[in-house]
Amino acid sequence: MKNSFGNAINITLFGESHGAGVGVLIDGIAPGIKIDEDFIAHQLTLRRPSGKISTARREPDEYVIQSGVYNGYTTGAPLCIFIPNTDTRSRDYTPGLPRPSHADLTAHEKYHGFEDYRGGGHFSGRLTAALVAAGAIVIPALREKGIYIGTCINRIDRIGLSDIPTDREGLLAVAESDYGLTDDYAIAMMKDTIELAASEGDSVGGVLETAIIGLPAGLGEPWFDGVESQIASAVFGIPAVKSVAFGAKDIETMRGSRANDAFIVKDGKIATATNNSGGIQGGITNGMPVIFRTAIKPTPSISQNQLTVNMQTLEETVLGVKGRHDPCIVPRARIVIDSVAALVVADMLTVRYGSDALTTK
């Protein structure tokens, strides 16, 4: 609902880019999850802009846990995390001139001018910091259960970079890498592509590929609460996401005889010979890795001049978006997707195994 997702665990985002701060409220979290403050800080660092390929905005992302944690463990009560804003420069934003392909105009239509338009307000990508903090609460608990999640940069612009590994070590290496890439050549290609666009006042998009391994079979619900529906619904909440695809790339161009995943016996259990289904059949996990790809559009903020219309006077005019922005958010988005995926998995486990599913034993 609205700014929330989750059935048994409800995650709600709040805050604005240039207001007091951004935050997240997690209701329904199991008691007894150990809080790893270093890990939270580390995850926030991975999301933070850095170097030439990112916005010059720098914030330490100091977070405050306002509730739900006692003696280093979750209590089971709602857990609220707040990240105050410190480095905001509102003068960069002109009310009345909507930035093309941002949410400025649609926010205005929905909220009748009462919206906080500064820096995208509530629609700003800055709120994903809170999502990452929320994810960092559950990721260690999932790892303890043998569930690992990682997202790599599959493509930047039109350049193919990496496929996601589906073994534990490979996934961990990707998850803890700076950009979702473990290969220096791929990193160099990515940087070059982004810097070239940036040098022309332009931006690029790309594709992220995510794997979740270690899931038990039988998670998810039929029809509208299948694993695909739950993941897609949460991932489409991330700004700039325009498509979500599960399983083998371009499975829609395969014949059934090739796309079908034959059943075999492996280690005394039923497995599939291939994993074109991406670990999901009928919306339910089959125990194989869950695989999905997320396409991210090019950052709409570019420094080139663009045509826009003054919302008050209805006059067409030219806008040069100043502010501080990323020429490409793909490298940072991947940690947001990891976080969202982890929260969806935590929710599905709680639905299946009950309110103590993530409690440390």
Place this chain on the structure above:
Amino acid sequence: MKNSFGNAINITLFGESHGAGVGVLIDGIAPGIKIDEDFIAHQLTLRRPSGKISTARREPDEYVIQSGVYNGYTTGAPLCIFIPNTDTRSRDYTPGLPRPSHADLTAHEKYHGFEDYRGGGHFSGRLTAALVAAGAIVIPALREKGIYIGTCINRIDRIGLSDIPTDREGLLAVAESDYGLTDDYAIAMMKDTIELAASEGDSVGGVLETAIIGLPAGLGEPWFDGVESQIASAVFGIPAVKSVAFGAKDIETMRGSRANDAFIVKDGKIATATNNSGGIQGGITNGMPVIFRTAIKPTPSISQNQLTVNMQTLEETVLGVKGRHDPCIVPRARIVIDSVAALVVADMLTVRYGSDALTTK
């Protein structure tokens, strides 16, 4: 949740392929929507298998409105539609031998063997008949408000067929065509491709493209209940859907300067010069056509022999799926997508304008 979607209007599917029937319960529907029985029958016909390119199973899809309608109008109380099963041949299904890339194994894992496995049971595509009936309740009410929805076959296998028009007449023509195609040459190519696969005991998939026009600006919610999240969540509920993409095809490969939709003034109102965003920014409609593409995997039921494992004995064995199945469900799926999209739109209008949003004035 589970077998439901919708915030203000809750649509829940129930039923099994070889049980008493399939049905849908619509709770929260506005009072005073005129029921067009001919239109419901017509929509069900468009979904129904027909000709060489479809399963030989033939059912009249006689539906019964069990509640919520009085004197030809919705009452506002929950509207239940039930479609009894008449032509079921359970002997085609062998318990214990899961069909590759069907939900047989995952249903077994989730429900511990208590599932009705016959013909896919609750996971069967047959339940989409009830979805189509539900959609046929609201589509006429949306058209009365100037909102039109249509889905065309964009690709079958690797063959490009059609783009979706975004004008009223074009959309209506597509919506009422037999296959989501209005061009004889494209229809012939589609049929040839499907029949070729069928003749080899195989199946094919494809891509559907959908447009929704006439939506007011300002629908949808920020973050996890944006238009993309709501549509994707519902569309991924449809069996065989593996990806959902919004806006311009491959927008992730464009530079920002090309992908961005500049604002212009048109007919005295703000519009966008292009529509690469697919009518949505920040999860909120901007008044331009909403465009999305849905990829459908090849039908998993093929008559070629496939490897599977007996769930009781854990022995690998060969399965020839008999039953009656479609070599390609893409032509039929498009009417299901229209229906789901219509229900999501009806829900968003109700959230925005209140519980009488669809009441005939």
Place this chain on the structure above:
Amino acid sequence: MKNSFGNAINITLFGESHGAGVGVLIDGIAPGIKIDEDFIAHQLTLRRPSGKISTARREPDEYVIQSGVYNGYTTGAPLCIFIPNTDTRSRDYTPGLPRPSHADLTAHEKYHGFEDYRGGGHFSGRLTAALVAAGAIVIPALREKGIYIGTCINRIDRIGLSDIPTDREGLLAVAESDYGLTDDYAIAMMKDTIELAASEGDSVGGVLETAIIGLPAGLGEPWFDGVESQIASAVFGIPAVKSVAFGAKDIETMRGSRANDAFIVKDGKIATATNNSGGIQGGITNGMPVIFRTAIKPTPSISQNQLTVNMQTLEETVLGVKGRHDPCIVPRARIVIDSVAALVVADMLTVRYGSDALTTK
């Protein structure tokens, strides 16, 4: 939401008094609950009007399970039960003349005249038959887990009749008695009181007292999803319920020193010396019996003449409610409350222990 309740299990009522029938859809039910058809029929009989103290309307309440059951067990898919209407006499109802203290006028205000007004339509107490059928699905599964529920008639009009026992045998005796009373003298007093009112063309109300025993400690959520909130929300859904009270009668008139339930050790576990809290503290069960009382207003349908207003002409007029009605619904309501309480308990167990909480082992 709307016609639903439940978090992990969603129960939705549909149907109308004089339409095709009434029904219930249960989504999220555990797989592997054994269906006891005799028990369902028995429970429906207990709800059914009978004898002088009830409406003359007689229906066999033949129910049809339309989905979700296979080979005698729940499958885990949505379970739909439909009870067709057979004996309806619509001519008893005059459109335009709202019956005092019925929902006729409020339905008209909400649904703008599109409501099915016949016999109260969707607001009719007849829909509770479907609730009872739904309850009869889970009650045997709860009993298997040592959880017993019973509701007795505590008061009819101003006459005190019985307190609810909190031992297994006593509760079962009450649950299976004809009127929620096991004492012949009390039954006679109840009948006399009701028949006296009936003979004067009038009606009476009363109070029901319910106990739930065998609940584990730790069920329920803090604040707005506490056990009291969940039970009250569902019970107030039952027509004619005007108050719900938990724990010791008139606890608000006790001093704290008397109302507080001291902790003691019993059978090696912590228990409370008294149970003035009714088994709930902070919205969470403490393992003691959950006790609540439900006040039922007198049946609004009486044969005495009453003042009403023609909704079309706005003229005041006199209405003699004919139809067939109960002079007192308290004896029948108790089986509805048992059913609702059982469904709430099943839901809380599923939230706590996961989606298989009620599966037969």
Place this chain on the structure above:
Amino acid sequence: MKNSFGNAINITLFGESHGAGVGVLIDGIAPGIKIDEDFIAHQLTLRRPSGKISTARREPDEYVIQSGVYNGYTTGAPLCIFIPNTDTRSRDYTPGLPRPSHADLTAHEKYHGFEDYRGGGHFSGRLTAALVAAGAIVIPALREKGIYIGTCINRIDRIGLSDIPTDREGLLAVAESDYGLTDDYAIAMMKDTIELAASEGDSVGGVLETAIIGLPAGLGEPWFDGVESQIASAVFGIPAVKSVAFGAKDIETMRGSRANDAFIVKDGKIATATNNSGGIQGGITNGMPVIFRTAIKPTPSISQNQLTVNMQTLEETVLGVKGRHDPCIVPRARIVIDSVAALVVADMLTVRYGSDALTTK
């Protein structure tokens, strides 16, 4: 769900008595509601303990609006209010010794010892400060629409004090009075009763009566989301509430001929001659005042010695609850009930009239 209530507007409480603070997140609030900071402060003052009849704990209740407000109006984005704790004395609380009729033991059962037990933690009445702040956002917007809410002290212990008025001036006078009483004699009786109990180390409870006037007819949903269900569900979330009753006191002891509210014409519209139904029929408002009574048990914290059991050693022992507590929370609870009722009304209006229902025009 859990710590939330509301359909279109979701209110979630978080925080702990002795942690960083308490807060509330309001998601789905209309844009353009004017924030009246003085009114929020005033409402918090009415809830705050004061004088001899209240706990000696004194906190300024300085609240911080962390999101969702810009330029003095709600933006429509989630509104988060946080009230930091300043004056906490954790040494008053002994882990392991559950206080009788508090949530200490049940929290321990539910959260397995991970709960923040200090001062009741998340179960503390202190969280109602955040509820009052949330209510203070919407109460002015409701008043602008002619909707007024007030709660008076109907009874303290066994002493009857006041009935709630149902005219605008009377309700405003009660709402802005110090204790929910406008009569000096009643105030004196209330204080005497409470002080007498306090002097004996004991506590008392009471009954609050609430009226909501100015509601349009047609709010609420049939069955499980009727006005009674929605109000009761939210009000039972308030600590110490043990019963909720709607309409005429003891309506269950009336005959139908007296309880029924005859329809009449008044000012050219249909009204009821009496209001024994408390403004609700079939769960839907009829335009008459909504009336309900809430029973509050005596404060469980008393200074007399009580029996309890050490949760670790399972030894029975005597506990003298020190801390700082109210001998009676009834006078303070009434402002919490006003706030909760206002939020439920705001939610129902939003469901009915859409997401701008409360926007200032």
